[in-house]
Amino acid sequence: MSITLEALVRRPTIKDVAERAQVSLKTVSRVINDEPGVQARTRERVQQAIAELGYQPDPSARSLRSAQPYALGLVYDNPNPYYVIAVQAGVLSVCRETGYGLQIHPCDSSSPTLAAELIDLVQHSRLAGLVLAPPMSERNELVTELVAHGIRLVRIVSSAADPQDGSACVYVDDRDAAYEITEHLIQLGHTRIGFLWGGKSHGSSWERYKGYEDALHEYGIRLDPALVVEGDYSFDDGFRGARRLLALTDRPTAIFGSNDEIAAGVLAAAKSSGMNVPYDLSIAGFEDSPFSKQSWPALTTAKQATQEIAQHAARRLLQEIREQAPRKPLPNEGFSPELVVRGSTAPPRPKA
Amino acid sequence: MSITLEALVRRPTIKDVAERAQVSLKTVSRVINDEPGVQARTRERVQQAIAELGYQPDPSARSLRSAQPYALGLVYDNPNPYYVIAVQAGVLSVCRETGYGLQIHPCDSSSPTLAAELIDLVQHSRLAGLVLAPPMSERNELVTELVAHGIRLVRIVSSAADPQDGSACVYVDDRDAAYEITEHLIQLGHTRIGFLWGGKSHGSSWERYKGYEDALHEYGIRLDPALVVEGDYSFDDGFRGARRLLALTDRPTAIFGSNDEIAAGVLAAAKSSGMNVPYDLSIAGFEDSPFSKQSWPALTTAKQATQEIAQHAARRLLQEIREQAPRKPLPNEGFSPELVVRGSTAPPRPKA
Numbered sequence: 001m002s003i004t005l006e007a008l009v010r011r012p013t014i015k016d017v018a019e020r021a022q023v024s025l026k027t028v029s030r031v032i033n034d035e036p037g038v039q040a041r042t043r044e045r046v047q048q049a050i051a052e053l054g055y056q057p058d059p060s061a062r063s064l065r066s067a068q069p070y071a072l073g074l075v076y077d078n079p080n081p082y083y084v085i086a087v088q089a090g091v092l093s094v095c096r097e098t099g100y101g102l103q104i105h106p107c108d109s110s111s112p113t114l115a116a117e118l119i120d121l122v123q124h125s126r127l128a129g130l131v132l133a134p135p136m137s138e139r140n141e142l143v144t145e146l147v148a149h150g151i152r153l154v155r156i157v158s159s160a161a162d163p164q165d166g167s168a169c170v171y172v173d174d175r176d177a178a179y180e181i182t183e184h185l186i187q188l189g190h191t192r193i194g195f196l197w198g199g200k201s202h203g204s205s206w207e208r209y210k211g212y213e214d215a216l217h218e219y220g221i222r223l224d225p226a227l228v229v230e231g232d233y234s235f236d237d238g239f240r241g242a243r244r245l246l247a248l249t250d251r252p253t254a255i256f257g258s259n260d261e262i263a264a265g266v267l268a269a270a271k272s273s274g275m276n277v278p279y280d281l282s283i284a285g286f287e288d289s290p291f292s293k294q295s296w297p298a299l300t301t302a303k304q305a306t307q308e309i310a311q312h313a314a315r316r317l318l319q320e321i322r323e324q325a326p327r328k329p330l331p332n333e334g335f336s337p338e339l340v341v342r343g344s345t346a347p348p349r350p351k352a
Numbered sequence: 353m354s355i356t357l358e359a360l361v362r363r364p365t366i367k368d369v370a371e372r373a374q375v376s377l378k379t380v381s382r383v384i385n386d387e388p389g390v391q392a393r394t395r396e397r398v399q400q401a402i403a404e405l406g407y408q409p410d411p412s413a414r415s416l417r418s419a420q421p422y423a424l425g426l427v428y429d430n431p432n433p434y435y436v437i438a439v440q441a442g443v444l445s446v447c448r449e450t451g452y453g454l455q456i457h458p459c460d461s462s463s464p465t466l467a468a469e470l471i472d473l474v475q476h477s478r479l480a481g482l483v484l485a486p487p488m489s490e491r492n493e494l495v496t497e498l499v500a501h502g503i504r505l506v507r508i509v510s511s512a513a514d515p516q517d518g519s520a521c522v523y524v525d526d527r528d529a530a531y532e533i534t535e536h537l538i539q540l541g542h543t544r545i546g547f548l549w550g551g552k553s554h555g556s557s558w559e560r561y562k563g564y565e566d567a568l569h570e571y572g573i574r575l576d577p578a579l580v581v582e583g584d585y586s587f588d589d590g591f592r593g594a595r596r597l598l599a600l601t602d603r604p605t606a607i608f609g610s611n612d613e614i615a616a617g618v619l620a621a622a623k624s625s626g627m628n629v630p631y632d633l634s635i636a637g638f639e640d641s642p643f644s645k646q647s648w649p650a651l652t653t654a655k656q657a658t659q660e661i662a663q664h665a666a667r668r669l670l671q672e673i674r675e676q677a678p679r680k681p682l683p684n685e686g687f688s689p690e691l692v693v694r695g696s697t698a699p700p701r702p703k704a
């Protein structure tokens with residue numbers, strides 16, 4: 001967070017202006033907002049101080065007074081209500097601190113006219129900038145086009161490290177967390193571990209698969225393609241994928257679903273087959289959603305601090321909005337989800 | 353929906369203007385939006401037609417062109433992500449049809465400064481109007497204060513009939529649906545039916561309780577206060593309430609949770625006690641949330657068309673926004689949730 005402090009130090013504040021012009025903060029505020037009640041001479045002195053210091057009013061502070069409204073836009077395409085609500089809550093908390101409104105824009109990430117739709121959204125609703133959640137955030141041509149239209153944005157992406165491509169982002173190391181989940185299952189004694197993909201348009205799906213692959217490789221376990229099923233980040237695909245894996249002659253003793261919705265589907269499939277979870281089948285998810293705590297048994301998962309990630313993304317976006325001049329890119333921040341072990345994973349039954 | 357058609361018929365449209373002025377729609381649109389490319393004489397003719405017809409441009413259509421942005425605000429305080437996402441989706445669908453943006457405003461319904469907060473929100477973000485979800489929609493003094501400040505709003509309320517208090521609302525007959533759920537349990541043979549309350553700040557909680565009470569009364573079953581537990585619309589309160597009821601010597605054979613989150617808590621409590629649902633315990637919820645379809649067994653519930661209700665609320669709000677002159681109140685619309693029977697309810701085990 002040191003960058004925020006540095007940014008504040010680097011930029012002159014309304015207080016600096018007040019001190020230099022030897023007036024109250026209220027007077028500076030009145031001058032900035034063209035409000036009455038300031039004598040002409042005082043007004044001039046304040047304007048001079050503003051010019052000398054190169055002070056630029058914070059759009060959020062200004063918007064509280066002036067006629068010009070400011071709102072951020074949140075763009076997402078995700079079937080999971082828990083994820084969406086957490087992202088909204090994170091961005092909203094920053095909006096409230098800074099006086100911005102929040103417009104939400106769920107969309108179809110596969111739409112060929114998405115760039116035009118988002119450009120229209122920003123212009124029509126006069127949004128100060130956009131937070132792009134996955135998978136839109138991972139469509140490079142889309143991001144390039146938005147930036148070319150002068151749209152300020154921040155991306156939430158799945159990546160082990162800062163992509164360092166000059167873009168503002170918050171990156172989440174899904175691969176490492178998926179490695180830990182798979183390792184946990186291996187250490188319990190599982191060698192037949194099924195994997196259910198999330199949607200391939202999401203970078204996180206690929207990263208989670210790579211984490212699974214890496215862990216198997218590291219522990220010298222052959223990756224059996226029959227145990228890997230493609231699908232979307234949904235309950236239904238979890239249910240279908242699990243039914244398919246459980247019908248195999250040499251079925252898996254554990255299934256790793258790429259998110260908690262998928263894992264919820266696996267749990268329902270196991271129960272509908274009369275299986276006792278975790279003794280007949282271990283199940284792990286990813287996300288630490290409320291469902292993962294409420295299901296019976298509760299799910300082993302990776303705790304992804306979605307709300308906090310969204311909060312950091314919104315703060316990063318505000319840095320972009322405030323930073324007007326050409327500049328060095330500000331550093332991005334990364335998150336690593338953590339393994340949370342609950343009742344849905346256990347050692348496999350000894351072979352009969 | 354006949355009122356919408358009537359409203360359209362009553363109000364002159366851009367087409368009427370074009371016909372009267374004998375120009376194209378595009379020309380009328382150019383005049384309205386002060387765009388170039390219209391001869392002075394034509395412009396005058398269009399302006400005259402507008403004046404004669406008393407035509408008022410639709411703010412949504414105008415906003416697509418003009419500098420003035422329009423957005424609606426959605427105000428809610430609900431711990432249930434499925435409900436919130438469905439309400440957002442309903443309001444958003446109407447926003448998209450009409451060119452409005454949507455700002456979301458989750459809030460603390462018990463805050464003493466809520467009225468000031470919402471007035472500030474509307475003014476600061478220049479919102480055209482507010483959709484108030486429960487329980488804010490049911491706080492009369494709050495609604496009165498907002499209306500007194502000239503804020504256009506629509507309320508979603510729990511009521512068996514149009515409250516006919518001059519306010520714009522969509523009303524949902526929770527009492528009737530709760531009656532049907534209780535009746536379903538009685539007809540299966542249950543007489544010991546537990547009831548878990550939702551939060552008492554919600555009108556829907558009271559209506560659902562009354563439906564339960566009415567059905568027991570109608571079927572001559574004594575209401576045992578030991579079987580009624582207060583709580584909030586949350587999983588945790590469902591879990592706690594069910595644990596309490598299941599510990600009774602003469603425990604209930606069925607539990608009606610006031611929403612699906614509560615019922616999910618009951619299901620977890622029953623499973624954690626080693627019970628077989630529905631044979632050891634029948635469980636019913638309310639809402640038809642995705643969880644109710646995904647749980648094992650799936651939940652008997654009342655299908656509340658939340659998205660459609662929110663859609664109607666947004667349409668009703670647009671009527672309010674467009675209707676500028678003093679007028680007779682427009683009729684409100686009502687919804688009745690429907691009983692959906694799934695695997696979580698069955699006849700009680702015969703007494704040993």
